[in-house]
Amino acid sequence: MGELFGLTFIQHALLACLFGGGGLSIIGVYVVLMDIPFLGISMAHAAFLGAMASLLLGIDPLVGALVVCALSALVVGPTAEKARASSNVILAILFSATMGGGFLLMSFIPGPKSEALNLIWGSILTISRGEIWLLALLFVLVLLLLTIFFKELSAVLFDREIAASSGISDRLFYYGIIFFAALIISASLNIVGGLLIFTLLVNPASAAYQLTYKLKTMFFLAASFGIMSCLIGLVFSYFFNVPTGAVIVLASSLIFALAFVLSPKRRLARVA
Amino acid sequence: MDPIISIKGLTVCYGSNQALTDFSADLYRGNFVALLGTNGSGKTTILRSIAGFVKPTAGSITVFGIDASNGIGKEIRKNIGYVPQAHSVDPRAPFSVEDVVAIGRFGTAGMGRRLSPEDRELIQKSLRDTGMAHLADRPIGHLSGGERQKVQIARALCQTPQILLLDEPTAHIDLSTQDELMDLFKNLHEEQGITIILVMHDIHNLPTQCNRSIILSDGHKIYDGEARGISPRAILSRLNGGRAEYRVRKASTVDEGKRRNG
Numbered sequence: 459m460g461e462l463f464g465l466t467f468i469q470h471a472l473l474a475c476l477f478g479g480g481g482l483s484i485i486g487v488y489v490v491l492m493d494i495p496f497l498g499i500s501m502a503h504a505a506f507l508g509a510m511a512s513l514l515l516g517i518d519p520l521v522g523a524l525v526v527c528a529l530s531a532l533v534v535g536p537t538a539e540k541a542r543a544s545s546n547v548i549l550a551i552l553f554s555a556t557m558g559g560g561f562l563l564m565s566f567i568p569g570p571k572s573e574a575l576n577l578i579w580g581s582i583l584t585i586s587r588g589e590i591w592l593l594a595l596l597f598v599l600v601l602l603l604l605t606i607f608f609k610e611l612s613a614v615l616f617d618r619e620i621a622a623s624s625g626i627s628d629r630l631f632y633y634g635i636i637f638f639a640a641l642i643i644s645a646s647l648n649i650v651g652g653l654l655i656f657t658l659l660v661n662p663a664s665a666a667y668q669l670t671y672k673l674k675t676m677f678f679l680a681a682s683f684g685i686m687s688c689l690i691g692l693v694f695s696y697f698f699n700v701p702t703g704a705v706i707v708l709a710s711s712l713i714f715a716l717a718f719v720l721s722p723k724r725r726l727a728r729v730a
Numbered sequence: 731m732d733p734i735i736s737i738k739g740l741t742v743c744y745g746s747n748q749a750l751t752d753f754s755a756d757l758y759r760g761n762f763v764a765l766l767g768t769n770g771s772g773k774t775t776i777l778r779s780i781a782g783f784v785k786p787t788a789g790s791i792t793v794f795g796i797d798a799s800n801g802i803g804k805e806i807r808k809n810i811g812y813v814p815q816a817h818s819v820d821p822r823a824p825f826s827v828e829d830v831v832a833i834g835r836f837g838t839a840g841m842g843r844r845l846s847p848e849d850r851e852l853i854q855k856s857l858r859d860t861g862m863a864h865l866a867d868r869p870i871g872h873l874s875g876g877e878r879q880k881v882q883i884a885r886a887l888c889q890t891p892q893i894l895l896l897d898e899p900t901a902h903i904d905l906s907t908q909d910e911l912m913d914l915f916k917n918l919h920e921e922q923g924i925t926i927i928l929v930m931h932d933i934h935n936l937p938t939q940c941n942r943s944i945i946l947s948d949g950h951k952i953y954d955g956e957a958r959g960i961s962p963r964a965i966l967s968r969l970n971g972g973r974a975e976y977r978v979r980k981a982s983t984v985d986e987g988k989r990r991n992g
Contacts, residue, residue, distance in 0.1 A: 491824075606842045613833045616825050620882075623781060623812040624889060625804040625837020671869040673824045723822040 462696065470590055471582045471702075475688030477593035478646040479658060479706075481600055483684025485642055486663035487677055488635045491615045496549035497534050498639065498659040503556040504530030505644045506652025509577045510563040519577060520589070523644035530556065531640045535633055560652065580651035580703030582692060592645050600638055604677065607631070612673050649688065650703035658684055661710035668714075668721035683713050732795060734759045734893065734925055735780055739789035742775050749775045751949045752789070757927065759892075762919050762939050764957060765929045767946035773929045774815065776946075777895050780927070781812045793893075808837045811886030811894045816879050816902050821871035827881050828866040831856055834888035856888035859914065875902035883911070887918070894918065896928045900935075912937045 462468055489498045508526025509519035530552070537548050564574045576584065604611065610631055613621035618628040643655060650658060666679035691706030718724065733756035742750040750772040757763060765773040778784040779791055782802035791798045793806055802810075811834070834856070835849040845853075857863040860880045865873065870881065879899055886894060896915075900908045916939045918924045930936070936943070936957055945953035 609832070609836050609839070609845070610841060612825075612829065613836050616823075616830060616833065619783060619814065620812075620830075620833060620885070621836070622783075623807060623810070624833050624835075624885075625808040627804060627841075667822060667824070671822075671824050671826065673829070676824045 467583050468692075468696070470585050470587065471692050472689070473590045474582050474585045474593060474646075474649055475692060476685055477590070477597040478642075478649045479662075479684035479686075479688035480681040481593065481597040481642045482646055482655070482658040483662035483680040484600055484604065484677060485635070485639045486659040486661075486684070487666070487680050488611075488615065489639070489659050490663040490667055492632075492635075495656070495660050496553065497636070498643070499656040500534045500549045500553040500556070501527050501530055501636075501640055502643050502652060502655040502659070503553045503560065504534075505640075505647055505655075506577060507556040507560040507563070508644070509647055509652065510560045510567070510574060513567055513574055513577075514563050519573070519647070520592070520644060523647055524641065526556075527640040527644045528637070531636045535636045557653075576651070577647055578651050578653050579701055580647075580649050580654070580706075582649050582688070582702045582706075583695075585648050589645065589648060593642075596638070596642050596645055600642070603634075603638075608674075611635075615673070650691075650706050654703055654707045657707045657710055658687065661707075661714045662687060665710075665714040665717035668717040668723060671723075683710065683717075687713060731758055733757055733792075734761075734794060735927075736792045737776070737779075737789070738791075740776070740779060740786050740791060741788040742772075742779060742784055743787040748787075749949055750779075753946075753949075753951055754789075755944060755951070755954060757925065759925055760919075760923055761942055762915075762926045762937065762957075763928065763942045763944060764936050764940045765927060765944050765946065766931075766933055770948075771946040772949040773946055774897055775949075777812075777897050777927060777929055780893075781810060781895055782807065804837060808889060809892045811889045811891035813879070813882045813886045813894075813896045813899055815897045816875050816882075819871045819878060821869075823869065823871045825870045826866065827862060827868050827870055827873070828853065828857070830870050830881050831862070831866075831884045831888055834885040838889065852888045852890065856884040859887060860884040861910065876904060876907055879903060880907070880911070883914075891924065893925045893927070896926065898929050898931065900930070900932075908935070915939070 489495055505523040505527040508522035508524070511526065512519045512522025534549055534552060564571060567574055610626050613624065613626050614628050614631045618632065622628040646655060662683035663680040665683050666676045669679060670676050687706050687710035690709035691702045694700060694705045695702035735757040737753060737755050740750055740753040741748065753772070753776060765776060767773050775784055779786060780793065782798055785801065786799050793802060794809065796806060798806065832845065832853050835845055835853060839845050839849055854863065857866055860883055862877070862880050862884055865877065870878065873881065879902060883899060900911055903911065915926055915928070915937055919926055919939045928940070940957040943953065943955065943957045944951060
């Protein structure tokens with residue numbers, strides 16, 4: 459195990475687990491508590507479309523992912539804001555359209571499609587130093603903003619209208635959350651890939667939701683579960699030569715299943 | 731005396747549904763107003779329009795002398811305590827009673843700033859005043875509907891508002907707690923001079939301090955005057971028939987009378 463952690467690409471992957479897994483899971487707390495999982499899924503697939511378009515144009519996939527993800531946020535943000543059943547239908551159509559568009563663009567990429575496939579399934583072992591720096595920057599920024607604006611963010615998470623009625627700019631924080639979700643999703647595309655990245659948004663935060671009545675603890679648990687899922691995926695894929703992204707997703711699903719079974723809230727509901 | 735809230739010709743449509751039609755009223759500092767009417771008569775729409783959550787289709791609202799027709803700024807919002815209708819809360823929600831009450835101080839404390847010891851004291855006082863201090867650490871989703879409503883009232887109170895908007899605050903609350911809350915509203919009105927606008931269904935249970943009633947039917951004002959200037963029997967008969975004639979006759983004549991009450 460010691461020699462494993464001595465390898466540079468493993469060190470990079472570990473840092474990606476920490477910053478990407480942690481960052482996505484923290485944003486996931488907002489996605490889960492605001493009940494907008496489709497928003498996360500839509501933006502993840504939009505990032506995939508943007509990355510494919512970039513590969514076709516011969517530019518850095520991160521640039522395209524960021525641009526298309528941010529553009530999609532401008533559409534899905536106001537749509538999800540309505541919080542009605544019809545919004546979810548619109549978002550479902552949007553995310554399937556972006557995924558279809560992404561695959562269509564991939565078919566136009568000439569030659570071997572290994573880079574494109576990495577963006578579909580993820581390739582944490584090939585993550586670059588530049589990507590690590592970007593993930594680290596975003597992770598620290600998200601933590602910093604969460605610390606400074608915790609009271610405003612917690613009010614918006616409880617009820618946007620009540621937050622607004624006490625004088626908080628709820629729209630500023632709502633769109634701020636969506637903006638940072640777009641950034642982190644785009645920057646993390648290489649970890650589990652465009653197809654499965656939304657699971658790191660939803661699963662760790664949903665698992666944390668099962669286990670605590672305190673918001674601060676929920677953030678901490680969600681980040682821990684996200685990082686843990688990535689580490690499990692990394693170690694398993696190294697030793698058993700299986701796709702990392704798939705194992706990360708399975709690990710996060712397993713953590714959610716355990717949290718659900720052990721949840722004190724579930725026991726309480728059964729008693730009630 | 732200038733009105734603290736002035737509503738002129740307010741019409742609100744939700745899609746093709748006209749929820750409120752040409753509603754006008756001036757509310758003065760110290761008014762304790764009951765908004766009465768049947769379901770869908772426009773009471774909540776008036777309250778939400780004042781709170782800045784509903785944009786008028788036509789007409790205007792001024793609050794503290796500032797035009798609020800296109801929404802109200804956060805500086806005004808801080809002075810308006812708003813208690814919405816009771817709604818369900820996920821029993822697993824990660825918020826305690828104290829967390830929710832504290833939201834009332836967040837706007838005043840300032841963006842990105844921590845709550846001061848004075849803010850903390852106001853939160854504790856609001857919890858005590860509403861009889862919720864012993865449940866401060868309880869998850870909000872574990873409370874009964876009535877207790878949750880009291881938490882919302884505590885949250886609005888710790889804003890130290892000049893205007894308190896209460897949307898059916900006694901719904902889902904047992905009779906003895908209803909009396910407690912009515913006493914609380916009475917004290918707030920008497921001792922702190924807070925202007926209270928209260929949406930109610932129960933015309934028999936108006937708070938004793940209530941000095942003005944506005945009765946609505948199908949989005950139209952059909953009475954605006956002294957709280958007990960009209961008997962419940964007369965209200966019911968007018969809600970059920972002949973209201974168009976009443977609307978024209980009564981709403982125009984009582985406007986002057988209620989200003990004197992203010």
